[in-house]
Amino acid sequence: MDNFLHIQNGQVVSRADIPDLDFSIFQEAVLNATRHSGFVVQFFAYTDEQSILKLITVIRAGLDLYTAGCSLADEYPSLTPECEKFHMFEREIAEQFGAHPKNHPWLKMVRYHENCRGKKDVFGNDYSHDIPGNYPYFTVDGDAIHEVAVGPVHAGIIEPGHFRFQCAGEEVLSLEIQLGYQHRGVEKLLEQAEQPLTRLPTIVESIAGDTAIGHSLCHSQAIEALAGLKVNDGAKVVRTIALELERISNHVGDLGALSGDVAFNPPLNYFGRIRGEFLNMLLTLAGNRFGKGLVRPGGIVFPVLEEQRRIVRDKVAEETPGIADVCDLLFSAHTVLARFEHTGTVPRNTAEKLGLVGFAGRASGLSYDARITFPTEAYAQLEANKNKRTVGDVYSRANVRREEIMHSLQSITDLLRQDIDAAPIAVPAYHTLAPDSFVVTINEAWRGEVSHCMLTDKNGSILRYKVKDPSFHNWTGLAMSLRNQGISDFPLCNKSFNLSYCGFDL
Amino acid sequence: MEFTFSFASLLLLLVVFSLAPLFMGVILKVKAFFGGKQGAPLLIKYYTLIKLLRKGSVYSTSTTFIFKLGPIVSFVTAFMLLLFFPFAGLSPVLSFHGDVIMLFYLLGLGRFFTVLAALDTASPFEGMGAAREVFFSALAEATIFIILVLFFRLSGGSLSFAEYFSGNQVVNLWSQSAALIILVLIALFIILLTENSRVPVDDPATHLELTMIHEVMILDHSGPDLALIEMGSFCKMLFYSAFITCMLYPFHTGIAVFNFIIFITIMTLLYAGIGLVESITARYKMDMVPNFILTSFALVFFATILTMELV
Numbered sequence: 001m002d003n004f005l006h007i008q009n010g011q012v013v014s015r016a017d018i019p020d021l022d023f024s025i026f027q028e029a030v031l032n033a034t035r036h037s038g039f040v041v042q043f044f045a046y047t048d049e050q051s052i053l054k055l056i057t058v059i060r061a062g063l064d065l066y067t068a069g070c071s072l073a074d075e076y077p078s079l080t081p082e083c084e085k086f087h088m089f090e091r092e093i094a095e096q097f098g099a100h101p102k103n104h105p106w107l108k109m110v111r112y113h114e115n116c117r118g119k120k121d122v123f124g125n126d127y128s129h130d131i132p133g134n135y136p137y138f139t140v141d142g143d144a145i146h147e148v149a150v151g152p153v154h155a156g157i158i159e160p161g162h163f164r165f166q167c168a169g170e171e172v173l174s175l176e177i178q179l180g181y182q183h184r185g186v187e188k189l190l191e192q193a194e195q196p197l198t199r200l201p202t203i204v205e206s207i208a209g210d211t212a213i214g215h216s217l218c219h220s221q222a223i224e225a226l227a228g229l230k231v232n233d234g235a236k237v238v239r240t241i242a243l244e245l246e247r248i249s250n251h252v253g254d255l256g257a258l259s260g261d262v263a264f265n266p267p268l269n270y271f272g273r274i275r276g277e278f279l280n281m282l283l284t285l286a287g288n289r290f291g292k293g294l295v296r297p298g299g300i301v302f303p304v305l306e307e308q309r310r311i312v313r314d315k316v317a318e319e320t321p322g323i324a325d326v327c328d329l330l331f332s333a334h335t336v337l338a339r340f341e342h343t344g345t346v347p348r349n350t351a352e353k354l355g356l357v358g359f360a361g362r363a364s365g366l367s368y369d370a371r372i373t374f375p376t377e378a379y380a381q382l383e384a385n386k387n388k389r390t391v392g393d394v395y396s397r398a399n400v401r402r403e404e405i406m407h408s409l410q411s412i413t414d415l416l417r418q419d420i421d422a423a424p425i426a427v428p429a430y431h432t433l434a435p436d437s438f439v440v441t442i443n444e445a446w447r448g449e450v451s452h453c454m455l456t457d458k459n460g461s462i463l464r465y466k467v468k469d470p471s472f473h474n475w476t477g478l479a480m481s482l483r484n485q486g487i488s489d490f491p492l493c494n495k496s497f498n499l500s501y502c503g504f505d506l
Numbered sequence: 507m508e509f510t511f512s513f514a515s516l517l518l519l520l521v522v523f524s525l526a527p528l529f530m531g532v533i534l535k536v537k538a539f540f541g542g543k544q545g546a547p548l549l550i551k552y553y554t555l556i557k558l559l560r561k562g563s564v565y566s567t568s569t570t571f572i573f574k575l576g577p578i579v580s581f582v583t584a585f586m587l588l589l590f591f592p593f594a595g596l597s598p599v600l601s602f603h604g605d606v607i608m609l610f611y612l613l614g615l616g617r618f619f620t621v622l623a624a625l626d627t628a629s630p631f632e633g634m635g636a637a638r639e640v641f642f643s644a645l646a647e648a649t650i651f652i653i654l655v656l657f658f659r660l661s662g663g664s665l666s667f668a669e670y671f672s673g674n675q676v677v678n679l680w681s682q683s684a685a686l687i688i689l690v691l692i693a694l695f696i697i698l699l700t701e702n703s704r705v706p707v708d709d710p711a712t713h714l715e716l717t718m719i720h721e722v723m724i725l726d727h728s729g730p731d732l733a734l735i736e737m738g739s740f741c742k743m744l745f746y747s748a749f750i751t752c753m754l755y756p757f758h759t760g761i762a763v764f765n766f767i768i769f770i771t772i773m774t775l776l777y778a779g780i781g782l783v784e785s786i787t788a789r790y791k792m793d794m795v796p797n798f799i800l801t802s803f804a805l806v807f808f809a810t811i812l813t814m815e816l817v
Contacts, residue, residue: 146630146633147630148630148631148634148716149630150715150716155713155714155715156713170792170793259788261712261714261717262788262789263705263706263709263711263712263784263787263788263789264787264788264789265537265540265541265711265784265785266540266541266542266785268541269541269542269543270541270542273542333786333787333788335706335787335788335789335790336788338788338790338791338794339788339789339790339791343791486791486792486793487634487716488716488717488791488792489717489791489792490716490717491714491716491717492717
């Protein structure tokens with residue numbers, strides 16, 4: 001890691017300190033770092049004050065974070081043929097800035113929008129036309145092959161996304177996932193925000209509605225670092241509890257949905273009710289069932305007194321046995337296990353090549369958990385979670401979630417045992433951000449590693465705000481899990497990942 | 507060929523037919539109970555039918571008259587089935603020697619038109635569902651015809667429902683061949699679940715098109731067309747349940763009123779049993795379903811061999 005700058009999670013560094021390498025050196029260094037043990041946290045482009053296109057990457061290797069940068073030409077040799085982890089990132093840069101990665105194996109648009117530099121479109125799309133644009137799907141030839149197109153409008157209340165299956169009978173040979181239907185221009189909205197920056201947290205909470213706490217934590221930590229704000233220990237504990245409540249409510253809801261997808265109804269109903277209880281606990285803390293409005297740069301906005309903590313503590317104690325029972329009901333039904341086991345397997349080496357994160361990665365045997373590796377808030381004082389079954393199938397993903405629920409319940413109980421003083425902060429507040437600085441923040445939201453990266457210019461305004469939802473890594477994992485699976489198992493595999501459409505689309 | 511016709515039977519048929527949606531409500535109630543919910547009212551299926559019948563139908567411009575024909579044929583064929591069935595031991599409205607063979611092919615005809623209507627929409631989902639439905643019911647047909655062979659032997663050469671359940675040499679659990687009938691009952695229950703798209707073969711409640719078998723074929727139907735399809739499926743369910751019920755209890759003797767009460771009771775319990783099965787099992791993986799259906803075939807095939815005094 002010679003050419004890299006070693007950084008910490010949430011540490012402000014001067015932009016001048018980030019190594020500005022030659023592209024060829026940069027490429028070699030990044031590939032060496034990521035080919036085996038390293039994983040990509042951030043890999044994005046921005047135009048600096050002189051309108052030069054720059055590239056910055058943040059790589060994690062073991063317990064360490066590294067960063068490096070370079071200037072980017074309008075055409076550059078793609079890194080993806082050497083290392084698949086860059087596949088989506090390079091497509092994103094091509095779309096956002098019109099820089100063409102040469103020899104990229106599958107260069108398609110990510111979200112269907114014009115690049116911000118007014119360059120000729122890399123994909124040959126005319127954006128004055130609505131979707132569908134000019135993007136061929138991967139096809140398989142042969143008389144016995146049939147193509148099934150699903151979406152972007154689906155039955156039920158899920159988000160829009162297009163799934164293109166190439167099937168031989170019931171067997172899926174290839175699945176291609178095309179998203180972007182919910183692109184709102186989040187990064188641009190964040191960059192255009194003006195002082196006193198009170199609009200930012202609200203935008204950030206809407207990146208992915210089910211990860212409101214995860215994203216707002218990343219954002220708040222970034223602003224806190226750049227503005228030099230201290231967060232009191234009580235607020236850190238409350239923010240940790242909120243993130244864990246978000247994790248539990250989502251995992252519980254998804255275990256229920258998994259059960260419903262295999263037509264095993266009792267756990268669906270029970271978990272549905274229990275999910276509501278956990279959302280209501282967030283309501284107790286934040287006044288909002290999804291925890292919106294609680295976390296703000298500098299701490300928390302609402303007072304969390306003994307009364308609120310008692311309500312949450314009692315409720316957690318009350319629900320824990322019920323959750324354990326319903327989990328037993330679900331995981332001991334042999335017809336359910338027959339569906340979960342050996343379905344949608346993502347083997348460890350595939351997961352490693354793609355750089356899967358979060359519970360999906362852990363279910364495939366990648367033990368990375370940002371709560372342990374890069375602890376923020378009150379995570380340093382909590383114990384790590386262990387996963388028993390990690391073979392990468394639906395059962396593993398379900399079981400990892402079950403273990404995480406139990407672990408999170410224990411963590412919340414432990415945290416609530418402490419006597420904390422969580423004084424709320426006054427908002428809105430005017431924050432002066434450090435000029436010419438760079439900060440990256442990482443948190444383990446319920447889906448996995450959420451990361452925000454901020455660059456400021458010489459006036460302390462936001463030059464580039466990069467958001468990365470774990471779904472950005474994991475959608476490819478879902479596509480891989482369907483290889484040689486029955487097409488009728490797709491909904492089950494999909495739910496076992498339950499990735500965010502809007503978190504990906506930004 | 508001998509035809510019979512009776513007005514009492516017609517009245518009974520109409521009563522039983524009008525109860526069909528109520529029985530479906532029983533399944534939903536049982537499922538809701540196991541799910542810890544209060545569930546929809548027992549009469550929900552009546553409300554659904556009334557709602558659908560008051561709506562208009564929407565037709566895709568890419569479909570032809572076949573698409574409109576599908577629901578009608580599937581309802582009519584399913585209803586015709588009931589005309590030939592001796593509910594509660596009372597002789598059926600219509601009957602002739604050999605009607606069973608015609609009836610199962612009438613079901614096949616209804617299915618054929620449902621499949622055609624599904625293919626007519628040119629949707630990849632519906633084609634997939636049609637392929638599954640045809641495959642699984644072809645397997646189920648093997649079981650059904652072995653059952654008919656078995657019944658032919660047990661009832662001394664009968665080939666009509668009237669003879670099976672209201673004649674002299676009736677087939678039921680209380681006759682000499684009870685052991686064989688138990689095997690037939692299990693097999694027939696499997697066929698009932700298969701043919702009526704119930705868990706563990708299919709999930710009638712799912713919204714996931716890719717996993718559906720029967721439901722996906724009727725996705726494009728709406729309003730009165732959908733109501734016809736629903737009523738057709740109620741009839742089919744009624745037919746299979748009554749088939750099982752008549753094997754469970756000898757309705758051909760005794761007082762008609764009591765027979766009717768017992769019939770309705772057993773039917774209700776049977777529907778509750780279906781609800782119970784749906785509550786405690788998950789769906790099978792699609793490639794496991796043929797094994798499940800062929801299990802029924804193995805059972806009745808074994809039963810048939812036992813009737814042949816080979817030794």
